[in-house]
Amino acid sequence: MFYSPFEVESVGYVAQWRLSFKSMNMIPHSFIHTSEAFKISKWNWHISFSRDSLSSPVAIKLYAEESTNNPPIASFKFRILDSIGKNGITFAETEEKDKLFSSETDAFNWEVDVQLPDVTTSCVEVEFLDLKTSNPNDGETNSTRKRSTTLVRMLRESIHTDATIKLGSSDKIIRVHRAVLAARSPIFEYMFAEDSKENNMLVINISDMSPEVCQAFIDYLYDNIDDEELADHSFELLVAAEKYGVIDLREECEKNLQEDINRKNILERLHAAYFYQLPYLKISCAQYLVEFGKIHEIWDDFLAFLKLADDDVICEIFREFLP
Numbered sequence: 001m002f003y004s005p006f007e008v009e010s011v012g013y014v015a016q017w018r019l020s021f022k023s024m025n026m027i028p029h030s031f032i033h034t035s036e037a038f039k040i041s042k043w044n045w046h047i048s049f050s051r052d053s054l055s056s057p058v059a060i061k062l063y064a065e066e067s068t069n070n071p072p073i074a075s076f077k078f079r080i081l082d083s084i085g086k087n088g089i090t091f092a093e094t095e096e097k098d099k100l101f102s103s104e105t106d107a108f109n110w111e112v113d114v115q116l117p118d119v120t121t122s123c124v125e126v127e128f129l130d131l132k133t134s135n136p137n138d139g140e141t142n143s144t145r146k147r148s149t150t151l152v153r154m155l156r157e158s159i160h161t162d163a164t165i166k167l168g169s170s171d172k173i174i175r176v177h178r179a180v181l182a183a184r185s186p187i188f189e190y191m192f193a194e195d196s197k198e199n200n201m202l203v204i205n206i207s208d209m210s211p212e213v214c215q216a217f218i219d220y221l222y223d224n225i226d227d228e229e230l231a232d233h234s235f236e237l238l239v240a241a242e243k244y245g246v247i248d249l250r251e252e253c254e255k256n257l258q259e260d261i262n263r264k265n266i267l268e269r270l271h272a273a274y275f276y277q278l279p280y281l282k283i284s285c286a287q288y289l290v291e292f293g294k295i296h297e298i299w300d301d302f303l304a305f306l307k308l309a310d311d312d313v314i315c316e317i318f319r320e321f322l323p
Helices: 149-156 178-184 186-192 211-221 227-232 234-244 247-259 266-275 279-291 299-308 311-321
Strands: 009-011 014-019 031-034 038-040 043-051 058-064 072-081 090-100 108-112 122-133 163-167 173-176 203-206
Touching (some): 009 279, 014 043, 043 122, 072 108, 090 108, 163 211, 173 178, 173 211, 178 211, 186 234, 211 227, 227 234, 227 247, 234 247, 247 279, 266 279, 266 299, 266 311
Antiparallel strands (some): 009 014, 014 122, 038 043, 043 058, 058 108, 072 122
């Protein structure tokens, strides 16, 4: 398989551009390398790496491509590593908080006045600590999801509803249509079937979801959810998708959980991947921990996680990517 020297590998909120500093140290004149685009969250990013001469500082630049999405505000760490893994040495590191990337001219620029490690396997790493849009409350949505205007109107205006969802001990209720719920969920279909004991039930009690998550779940069933609402509640909606057998929601939640892996949530994601048998999330967690060497940065937390995890989960983890 052909590997491009300009390709940046990414998983979750971490990107690594693996370079040969040894060959760069042999270049006597100025040079600039710009990476191919890599996607983190909703945006495409680039890293450039340049130097005017052997004696001048290395200049590293990070910028986001302009897109239809609102510009990002990012907090992140940049590191130059001589290798990946337990024995890797960090030659330089910097951290930036709440940097606005409205265009390439608003790039983050970092001058590194250190001698590059004379090694053939090394990398420039950027780890995003936080990513948010610059105008989250501008009243517009950049969601590309297709919506059914008919179903949305039926839900919003409670047109001929024939069932009510009651949310535990709260006063909130959601008026719904049995046919819609039954078409989206085999569990609801069974509940509403003629031979079911629940056939005459007009009130569905749901006590294991918060009002916000339950509303998002119903919105999804009615094709009335946007990308940000789905992303905000992906973990909780995954649980709901499992309980009610909504396969397409399960797949979308898995994708969202893959895209925002970071050191704060990696162990939660890892447990979910094995508990709910999510194959793509398993791969992303293994890539983050093993290929990107992050397991060594959270080793104590990882050991504590293993002590508390289910035995079946532990066995699978060791069998699949910790041989």
